[in-house]
Amino acid sequence: MKKFEDLGFCKVDTDREQRTGYPEVIYGEGKSADHISQIMSRLIDHHEKVMVTRLSKEKALSLQETFPQVKYDETSRILLYGEPARRYPGEILVLCAGTSDLFVAEEAALTAEWMGCKVKRVYDVGVAGIDRLLAHREEITKASVLIVVAGMEGALPSVVGGMVKRPVIAVPTSVGYGAHLEGLTPLLSMLTSCASGMSVVNIDNGFGAAYQAALILQLASEGGENEKPLP
Amino acid sequence: MKKFEDLGFCKVDTDREQRTGYPEVIYGEGKSADHISQIMSRLIDHHEKVMVTRLSKEKALSLQETFPQVKYDETSRILLYGEPARRYPGEILVLCAGTSDLFVAEEAALTAEWMGCKVKRVYDVGVAGIDRLLAHREEITKASVLIVVAGMEGALPSVVGGMVKRPVIAVPTSVGYGAHLEGLTPLLSMLTSCASGMSVVNIDNGFGAAYQAALILQLASEGGENEKPLP
Amino acid sequence: MKKFEDLGFCKVDTDREQRTGYPEVIYGEGKSADHISQIMSRLIDHHEKVMVTRLSKEKALSLQETFPQVKYDETSRILLYGEPARRYPGEILVLCAGTSDLFVAEEAALTAEWMGCKVKRVYDVGVAGIDRLLAHREEITKASVLIVVAGMEGALPSVVGGMVKRPVIAVPTSVGYGAHLEGLTPLLSMLTSCASGMSVVNIDNGFGAAYQAALILQLASEGGENEKPLP
Amino acid sequence: MKKFEDLGFCKVDTDREQRTGYPEVIYGEGKSADHISQIMSRLIDHHEKVMVTRLSKEKALSLQETFPQVKYDETSRILLYGEPARRYPGEILVLCAGTSDLFVAEEAALTAEWMGCKVKRVYDVGVAGIDRLLAHREEITKASVLIVVAGMEGALPSVVGGMVKRPVIAVPTSVGYGAHLEGLTPLLSMLTSCASGMSVVNIDNGFGAAYQAALILQLASEGGENEKPLP
Amino acid sequence: MKKFEDLGFCKVDTDREQRTGYPEVIYGEGKSADHISQIMSRLIDHHEKVMVTRLSKEKALSLQETFPQVKYDETSRILLYGEPARRYPGEILVLCAGTSDLFVAEEAALTAEWMGCKVKRVYDVGVAGIDRLLAHREEITKASVLIVVAGMEGALPSVVGGMVKRPVIAVPTSVGYGAHLEGLTPLLSMLTSCASGMSVVNIDNGFGAAYQAALILQLASEGGENEKPLP
Amino acid sequence: MKKFEDLGFCKVDTDREQRTGYPEVIYGEGKSADHISQIMSRLIDHHEKVMVTRLSKEKALSLQETFPQVKYDETSRILLYGEPARRYPGEILVLCAGTSDLFVAEEAALTAEWMGCKVKRVYDVGVAGIDRLLAHREEITKASVLIVVAGMEGALPSVVGGMVKRPVIAVPTSVGYGAHLEGLTPLLSMLTSCASGMSVVNIDNGFGAAYQAALILQLASEGGENEKPLP
Amino acid sequence: MKKFEDLGFCKVDTDREQRTGYPEVIYGEGKSADHISQIMSRLIDHHEKVMVTRLSKEKALSLQETFPQVKYDETSRILLYGEPARRYPGEILVLCAGTSDLFVAEEAALTAEWMGCKVKRVYDVGVAGIDRLLAHREEITKASVLIVVAGMEGALPSVVGGMVKRPVIAVPTSVGYGAHLEGLTPLLSMLTSCASGMSVVNIDNGFGAAYQAALILQLASEGGENEKPLP
């Protein structure tokens, strides 16, 4: 039984949706528009939907010529073919500390929506203006899963983590300068957080955070049990 | 309305169980047996159960004199007062790569059990013997949430992450030498994993991983919705 | 004009009080009890008061035999000869995130008192329990200068910095593990804080923070002007 | 009571001047000229003055078309709308080690002036020519607060710190090469300074140093007391 | 006896083939097309074959004008003059984790072929899809020497190393972002691998890995003995 | 078909000799003498020989009581049960730079002998006395595989690598101070070596280097071909 | 007595030649051609000679229009006004490991010549071809002071340091990739060298090495004594 199509330069995992619930996602950085186009064709054939992340505007414009139906979001640099449909209960709340962190927050928000989740956004609520954050206390405590995006010193997830009884996924961003070390500082800072129930993904990895958040809601939608093992 | 008791040297958060579902946990490192004893008394008064983590054998013996009912586990260095009871559906699978990672794996396993989860353990399945890991494929794909503990190069979570459609929480350990950098290498390595749906906690933080895993099952047990905001 | 006494192994700066308002402070780490004793004698001769920081209990006990009037504080590891007297208006607020950060917070508090400042302490108010911090909002906004001590991810100064219009001096501590990197993580994190009006001192340097805070109140007590240049 | 205006892409903190004495400052890096223009409009409406930092010449030219009254300083990359007026007693002295550190020194000087302080500049006095520095001893000892800017090995603040009884705020710069590590070396070096009464801000953060210096003079102008807590 | 030709700007080691079995290889980065051309001429005179690595397309085009017989491979950026001929028994297997690691994998593959080895390629078999890797178990266990190329977390060599009884040479790549640290993370990760029989070369150094692999097959082809010492 | 024995605390890989030619080796660090004893029993049952590495003298003495036949080498901290027998052609040359590197060099030498290789030792030939090294030129060029051990700046492998046409495996050691960074400096230094045909293992990993060297001679002894895939 | 001319943007140290034997040298990086031109004018007025280092070709061409007598060397990026004259006995030998290190080696060589030293060059003698180095043994042992330039693993100074009884100044270069860390690896490596009598300057700092070498010959030319203290 063949589980992937071999394009020579890569092996397209066409079996993935059946196995995990989601078709393969294309990471656009470092791939040529032509290669992306070939992979998209295969994935559209199998799943009728595709998501491409980290895609430059130039490549997006070129792909729009081949696939006129795609939508491209400049902030998150995500390109979508096909419409997302809500599949799970609950709500993912995406918070971000500053306006410069938006590109990561939107990567997370669009990914979660594309995977079938309802998403709420609360942006520009960095901890140095704690009242702006506390003004959203109700939305924060109502969320099912929280994705907290922050650059600079990365303190936001610790504060949010202490306010909720739900899982928090922290995303450090590369936004900052000097001692910020291109995101390494908030990354390490989030990992040593004094808040419980929080985990961390790579710098700028909004996609990864949203992916895990969606898996959590998927699990919740199935009642937490996992009767049948995967094939 | 008073939310904590002030012991002078610290503020005991006695309101926590009502707010988040769990009483405060005592981090034993750097606290004297006497201080721990005082905090335990307060928490027992309020909740009738207590967990202390990172507790040396010496302090544990001293605390057992005051609280004869407590149980102490030398591997995980956890001390428990009161019995855990299963509260959630599903199952948390704790995997670890080598026998030296056991102290972290057991911290995770005991924490998850204490929080009300069913836990299964699969130990000593490092990736350099891939067949030992694959022999557990069924248990792996059946788990609701997976905690994957690994020292050395920290490769196990990537392999496991690719085998499941459930959330994976990776825990790097301080077990290794030289280029291992006391755990920094597997930490960074896990953060750059090519597997989707995976997040990471601090080095040796088995407690933190289990805490988040339990929150996920708690959410699942409530169907993913969060109707009533926290007070 | 001779400005210091030469003890062979060091040069005691006996002119310092006249020049800066404060006699020399002895850094106890790495000096033998005998050397400290000799320096203390000279400083007592000139100023009738002495402060020794980072002093082990063993050395303190030995010095108490020579100087029965000294007081030793085990938490901050500070030894004092002579009584501090309040000299300046205003109030320094020392906050700390966790009970394990106390040794640094007390080094700051005792130093500031010894230099003539009124000090208020608010301890165990880490950001993961934001309500515990906010319960002290009035004391926080009333303070003249704030010293904020935090280990782990070091997020407390950012939150406090956003609540006040007064100078905030942040002190990272070596309390934490793993990605905490013995204090480097909160140090870098505080340096990239999104709060304005905040500066940072070395890891565990409660003394340095208090010293600067006292200089600020000294300046304030003189109306901010500096009519006569130092000799 | 509404404390900020929501522009969608950000929340403008229009209440800030009343709360802290200063309107919000716009950090220009990473914001489009159009976004800056919108925020400026709101801030001008409320405060009749605005400061934008880290602004490229290109964006400055574009903003000058919309706001012909603004002034742009190419060295510090600061754009100002409205005139600063001296509000506090005393004097801030800005020193810098080399001519290449000027862009940071001027960011500090212009910020302090804009916040109402009198500023004196002493530039190109690196420690390798100690006599050039000592030629300014009188100005140095007369200053109320000192901002000391240095790249390379960052030694200047230590020398200056030992000459004064006033607070010193050290600013490392990104000027250097090789072992300089883009400013990390002088940053760490300043943090381990043997001078007392000194604190440090992020690499190139002239703005942050000046902001704290101004808060110190503001406090001094109010006599160090803080009778009425902030609302 | 003269062992190299001095071109002024460098010393061409024309004696190398006789001494080690291989002529000198030209590292193209940082050398002008003109310099490369001069060195090529000398090497062609002596050996009738040349390999240039890390050569930009621009320089390659310019060299093709002087040496019309050369072949240039854009993926590996290798330029060859002369045909490789198989000289040794056995087979080198080059594996790579992702399609973005191809440029390194091909540098290794082409180098090994040029040195006289038979090479087999198995690409895009990262550990997060373990079944894709296991589908090649037979080829993997049949290989004489294995070169395993991986970016991201660099886990592939550990898994492969545990499957074979042959030497494994691991090559980390600079493909990744954030905590990947431009390849430092997989480099350190591979060095702390739990698999035995594995060694590591510098980031992106496909050439170095292939060179050692070829030396191993050369040794094997001579039966492991080394009767006659080099001159 | 069962491939390992489960001792509860670990899985003993008793099938390993058949699969790879060598029984499992016990890494002694972090294992109790009792655990090691149990694993040894199983391995002796299956293979009649055992090697334990990184074993403290205390544990060795305790194990000698249970297994009187074992031999313990204090320099390498290796314990052996059973006699090694030469199985392969050729010769492994172990070189080390300083006398303090001996513990690593001997770990390599004893491991290689135990695996069936003939080993020659050339010690204390650091590059700062190049003539001492060159005095061994004949032995160096005659070796089949070279293991080069060096602490400090780790320069020896580069010089040796340039003298031979055989594979060189470099082993950095933790011997040094200050900028040596506990072995990180020679590790990185060896990885950027200008010599071709060289690869590197972890700091102090004499075992790993010898293991790969033995695999190379094993391959050579089989003529480089690998006709029958592993089961 | 005025010791420098103040140009506003910098203070030209016109007294320097009298004080130290050498006029000020202009570091060209980060200074505009116009600023350099102004400083040159002053220095020419006082000393009739000038050296500018790290000067781009563009700025050099522009300066040549103002000062037609200047000479510019593209390799070292040094611009000279006035002729150097030999002033000291002895000879400085500049060695470099690879052809890519030439730009640093030439910065050292030209600086030393400009300061009045006789310079000999031995280039492309990296340790991986030890015989090429040893072929220069006579020149090496005859040198008065040795400047040894190396990128990659930076091993050359250790070998040279062991061959001579004269001071060796090591210069790491930024030439390399991956684990080379932009020169940090050879820098640290040289600092932990096992050779005695060697010291190190910053990455690529050929100027600094030559400056110290010239001071050594200057001292030697005065017989090592320093009768008259500087004014």
Add this chain to the structure above:
Amino acid sequence: MKKFEDLGFCKVDTDREQRTGYPEVIYGEGKSADHISQIMSRLIDHHEKVMVTRLSKEKALSLQETFPQVKYDETSRILLYGEPARRYPGEILVLCAGTSDLFVAEEAALTAEWMGCKVKRVYDVGVAGIDRLLAHREEITKASVLIVVAGMEGALPSVVGGMVKRPVIAVPTSVGYGAHLEGLTPLLSMLTSCASGMSVVNIDNGFGAAYQAALILQLASEGGENEKPLP
């Protein structure tokens, strides 16, 4: 012609004095008293004098039993057999910043004396008390070579370097805490110094600095020329 004696565990370089002017020095750390004793015997036989550095008091006491004539200095941890005699003109000045740096400063001073140099000491002159340093201006400018020892931020060499026209060798020490990074911070700081004519040795390497200083005076005593190459 035999150039060293082989003791089995090491090769004693008995030819060294003839070749370089100095017998081999024994680095005591990591060698047993017995091994040191054997090497000392050989060196005494050949040279009638020996120096051992980094020797613990325990080993020193043990060696004093075998060699009653030796002298041991506890501060520098140096053991000497035989008397040093002045051989060169000029004077080496050893400066140190703080009293805690004494152990390094004395290692330098005793080494230089043992090698035949006149040494002057100026201690406890850190830059934070610039007047204490300037009080020694005459001694500083009169010195032939300067060794400047400093921990903390390592600023002293930059100031001293700017005061003299003689070579300065900077020695960072491991004295400090937190951001000091066990000496890495002053090491990097000294390497990026703005003073010309300065080079740097490893952390705490007083021996290395003195060794180079002595070579400089040796060269000066020979007039800078090096007529006869070494054998």
